Amino acid sequence: xxxxxxxxxxxxxxxxxxxxxxxxxxxxxxxxxxxxxxxxxxxxxxxxxxxxxxxxxxxxxxxxxxxxxxxxxxxxxxxxxxxxxxxxxxxxxxxxxxxxxxxxxxxxxxxxxxxxxxxxxxxxxxxxxxxxxxxxxxxxxxxxxxxxxxxxxxxxxxxxxxxxxxxxxxxxxxxxxxxxxxxxxxxxxxxxxxxxxxxxxxxxxxxxxxxxxxxxxxxxxxxxxxxxxxxxxxxxxxxxxxxxxxxxxxxxxxxxxxxxxxxxxxxxxx
Numbered sequence: 023x024x025x026x027x028x029x030x031x032x033x034x035x036x037x038x039x040x041x042x043x044x045x046x047x048x049x050x051x052x053x054x055x056x057x058x059x060x061x062x063x064x065x066x067x068x069x070x071x072x073x074x075x076x077x078x079x080x081x082x083x084x085x086x087x088x089x090x091x092x093x094x095x096x097x098x099x100x101x102x103x104x105x106x107x108x109x110x111x112x113x114x115x116x117x118x119x120x121x122x123x124x125x126x127x128x129x130x131x132x133x134x135x136x137x138x139x140x141x142x143x144x145x146x147x148x149x150x151x152x153x154x155x156x157x158x159x160x161x162x163x164x165x166x167x168x169x170x171x172x173x174x175x176x177x178x179x180x181x182x183x184x185x186x187x188x189x190x191x192x193x194x195x196x197x198x199x200x201x202x203x204x205x206x207x208x209x210x211x212x213x214x215x216x217x218x219x220x221x222x223x224x225x226x227x228x229x230x231x232x233x234x235x236x237x238x239x240x241x242x243x244x245x246x247x248x249x250x251x252x253x254x255x256x257x258x259x260x261x262x263x264x265x266x267x268x269x270x271x272x273x274x275x276x277x278x279x280x281x282x283x284x285x286x287x288x289x290x291x292x
Contacts, residue, residue: 030130054100
């Protein structure tokens with residue numbers, strides 16, 4: 023089996039090495055990813071510019087390729103150019119941060135998996151929900167840092183790929199969206215559906231003294247850990263039982279959402 027691994031956090035991100043390590047005993051693994059962080063770019067592709075492809079190494083010394091484009095670009099380059107033949111499976115991630123609810127269409131991780139499906143390749147998008155209540159800590163200087171590991175996420179991903187190798191993808195499923203919490207209470211993987219919403223996006227006015235108008239959405243890098251904890255706490259109220267958000271934030275277990283790319287709604291009788 024040949025597996026192509028990509029992501030949206032960039033080829034040097036810790037999560038892509040974790041994904042490779044999770045499945046390298048099951049298949050021939052190829053890593054092709056953006057050369058820098060491309061979070062929240064959706065399914066953007068580079069139609070009118072040249073892409074630069076470079077050989078590089080992951081932290082463990084294994085070979086990889088970087089692409090000066092989006093996550094979707096990286097999947098196309100990997101599947102159509104780097105690899106000698108089309109991969110049997112594409113894995114995107116392990117993303118550092120959750121990708122749930124109807125917000126997934128802005129996710130570079132999930133949309134890279136969607137791009138794989140458009141090429142006729144089944145895919146898994148996998149993300150690690152880093153709970154700010156347990157993962158954000160302060161060092162002796164009072165600086166905040168994230169303290170977490172990928173070990174549980176690697177196990178869940180490994181078991182899922184092994185099941186796919188043995189049984190194939192279920193009929194009608196094009197890709198899986200897998201989210202794993204760092205502060206899990208249960209190792210049981212719940213089959214879930216997309217939540218209706220994740221975060222209300224509100225524009226913050228950061229206009230400075232020089233009257234330069236600066237606007238941004240919540241969850242920027244300057245927010246305090248307490249703000250993140252409050253946001254995570256508020257989210258719990260938003261999700262129904264059986265949804266991906268409920269599994270992650272309330273039941274604190276891995277969430278596996280089967281998806282397909284046909285977004286056609288039921289036939290209308292106008």
